[in-house]
Amino acid sequence: MSHPTVAVHPVVAEVTDRIAARSAETRAAYLARSAAAYEEGPVRRGLACSNLAHGFAAMEGVDKQALRQLRAPGVAIVSSYNDMLSAHQPMQDYPSWLKKSVRTAGGVAQFAGGVPAMCDGITQGRPGMELSLFSREVIAMATAIALSHDMFDATLLLGVCDKIVPGLLIGALSFGHLPAILVPAGPMNSGLPNKDKAAVRQRYAEGLATREELLDAEAASYHSAGTCTFYGTANSNQMVVEVMGLHLPGASFVQPNTPLRQALTEEAGRRVVALSRGEEYTPVSQVLDEKAFVNGIIALLATGGSTNHTMHLVAIAAAAGIQLSWDDFSDLSAVVPLLARVYPNGSADINHFHAAGGIQFLVGTLLDAGLLHEDVHTVAGFGLRRYTQEPILSDGELVWRDVPTRSLDEEVLRPVWRPFASDGGLRMVAGNLGRAVTKVSAVAPEHRVVEAPARVFTTQEEFTAAFRAGELDRDVVVVVRQQGPQANGMPELHGLTPALGVLMDRGFRVALVTDGRMSGASGKVPAAIQVTPEAAVGGPIARIRDGDLIRFDARTGTLDVLVTDDELAARALTDAPPSEAAWHGTGRELFGAMRRAVGPADQGASVFGALTPELDLARGVPAFGQGTMTVPSYALHTQEVGQ
Structure with a gap:
């Protein structure tokens, strides 16, 4: 379906232009470094024989032969998997799925490294919480170490929550010449309604509920594999990075342990091989430009997302040579309407938001109002309009289709012309x-x-x-x-x-x-x-x-x-x-x-x-x-x- 080109809102254009002007020197230096690191063909060709032999010593069969022959692109898998945290537990099987899909696309994937993933929900109010923000920097450095072996032509970043996605991106941007796709896990099934959980917490604070009643409520809310379903930093991460073009379209809020989730994960492997070479070569430095960061901020504002991103987006942008300021957030918030009500800004959870039309509807209504930059590079190709389509399985095959142009529940998700509030809040x-x-x-x-x-x-x-x-x-x-x-x-x-x-x-x-x-x-x-x-x-x-x-x-x-x-x-x-x-x-x-x-x-x-x-x-x-x-x-x- 063709759509007429819509002029970008003047404030969105002005903020984008001033970010670009402010960042001209640092951005140019960053892009020059990224361009200098690029090599045509598998980068491992530059390794000495001993170095290369170390790089494929543990491999077997066709993958080992492909790495030795210096033809197939190498793909790094960097993962935050652990089986203690619900958001990351579904990633246990992702490396094997990805290795197979990368192989079918003509590449070779290796598990290059793991990064730590801590949970603010567990450490809240405990001494470990004082390490939470710093874990972003540790994750960035761990990502850089994983990619430092000069064996890789692209990377798949497996992560969901809080500091993990920002850390993965900061690390990946140090290798800005490499294409990168973020691979999420999806939210858990809906449990105890957030409003009911909050009521028990408040009663407990007043001494009107027992610890056992509180634990029952918490366990009924956080109850299975997947991301927590309230709209905190984890789900804000998914929202923001998809609108920035780093997920496959519609990947953010598909639940784990479903055929569609597996199909999307496998497609990420095939897609990153395509991005690693030839006419479709799209490095992460090209995806994450000034327009992409403005799009991410607007998605955050339009949905009432986490305030943590006033720090995380600034830090990620700096890694790409782009200088964001809090004034940019504030000025955009004044013209971006609030289009979603998801707990704690409403009673619905992220699954309800997704069912009401989700990111696809959100991107469509913002594009139609000129509140997003459409002319951007994404991992799905050029142009953000691709993100108005949803993934489905048709006869077992992954395809994308257009979604309804109206919200299916306006108590949760609304069009630009009928917002919950005139600004982003x-x-x-x-x-x-x-x-x-x-x-x-x-x-x-x-x-x-x-x-x-x-x-x-x-x-x-x-x-x-x-x-x-x-x-x-x-x-x-x-x-x-x-x-x-x-x-x-x-x-x-x-x-x-x-x-x-x-x-x-x-x-x-x-x-x-x-x-x-x-x-x-x-x-x-x-x-x-x-x-x-x-x-x-x-x-x-x-x-x-x-x-x-x-x-x-x-x-x-x-x-x-x-x-x-x-x-x-x-x-x-x-x-x-x-x-x-x-x-x-x-x-x-x-x-x-x-x-x-x-x-x-x-x-x-x-x-x-x-x-x-x-x-x-x-x-x-x-x-x-x-x-x-x-x-x-x-x-x-x-x-x-x-x-």
Whole structure:
């Protein structure tokens, strides 16, 4: 079916152009490096005989002969499989499927390496959660090691959740001359409705439900192989990377252990061979350009996806030589309507979204409105319109077909001309406390402005104790600091949500301000998260005191503590992140170098090319006191408070 070309929305075009202009030098350098690494024909031809013999020593039969003869393209399989985590357990059989399909397409696939996959759902509120963000960097480095042998002409990246997909992509982009396809596992079957699960969690926070009742609810929600079905970072990953053209069309939300899931996985093997050579050669550096990143941001905004991607997309883009800023997210959010209601922004889960029309309908309605770039390279070929088709099995063969041009459930998924809200609900706020991200798609309009006294905590445990003691039964802005990247690895703070929800339900005006993360699980509570500069580097959030009035206005985009700049600047720092000696256990001592090197949240919270955190007045971040302010390093800050 042919479709008329639609002019791109002027704001989408303007944001894309300014990203390209801002990134011109770094992007050109990256593309030059990628082009220099490309070789016509199997790259392993450049290996000495001893090197090559090591590369195929363990192979057998036709695969071994093909590698030796230097004709067939080599395909690396890099996988996050483990059988403890539900999202990754289905990948157990993927390597054998992929090796067969790659062989039928004329290539040879080898399992090049595994990457770690940790689950925030398991580590939530535990010390291991402080390694979660840093695991992205470990995954990127592990991916690079897997691809470092000069044996491969393409790669298949097996991963789904949180830091795993960003890490795989950052690593793959270091080999930007190689084509890459991401191979997902799909969501588990729907279990206990998310609304019911949330209700039990809140009752437990109030002491009205037993631990056994809570465990029953959680086990009924997270109950089988596959990705969790709420719309957190894992499913946001799938949404974003498919619209960026890195999945086969329609691959994201097909459930595991189904014939269609296996067929899509096998097709990824055949397709990556086609992309590795000849006229269809399409390296990942060509797929992930400025337009692709804008498309990914728009998909995130239109569906109310995870706030973690305000860091992950920035970090992935940097690996491709592209400079994204939070202002890009904010400006796009102002013109991209909210088209989906998926928990925690609604009652439906991701399976319901998929059944209502899913990514295919979403891409179609956004393209028809000029809100996506259609003229992009994808792993399925040139042009994003291909992603409006859904995969099916017809007589056992994988084919794609057009989908209905209307949503099958407008309580879950709507067209551009009848949105749930006129904007994407992801906004930036700034003021004398710095810059922060806020997600208002699930926050009622009457709760988007809060002015109340602060209550300051440095741990989730301190907050929980105060809540249980009844000390927070009032209008309050809860400040949880020393939770940023340099402080302790920036753990997610999901454990705050049920108690804050209870306070709201009691009729109090409540907000959260933190330099930590809330991810896709942030919901009805207004929250200014990822505050930067963080407390650990002496950011203004470090100088808030109990009782200070804080005004958080998500409508106008402001975040201020209502004291004078001079007073704020003169205040002594009263707390600090854990010292090097105290930050240990659960392997944390092994990550000290990352903690010292990590950059600020608005630069992706990355250790790769991290810059010294500074207040950037050109981006509109006000300094308190005189004109400019240099933020002290982590080491200087900890010395100041005597640690």
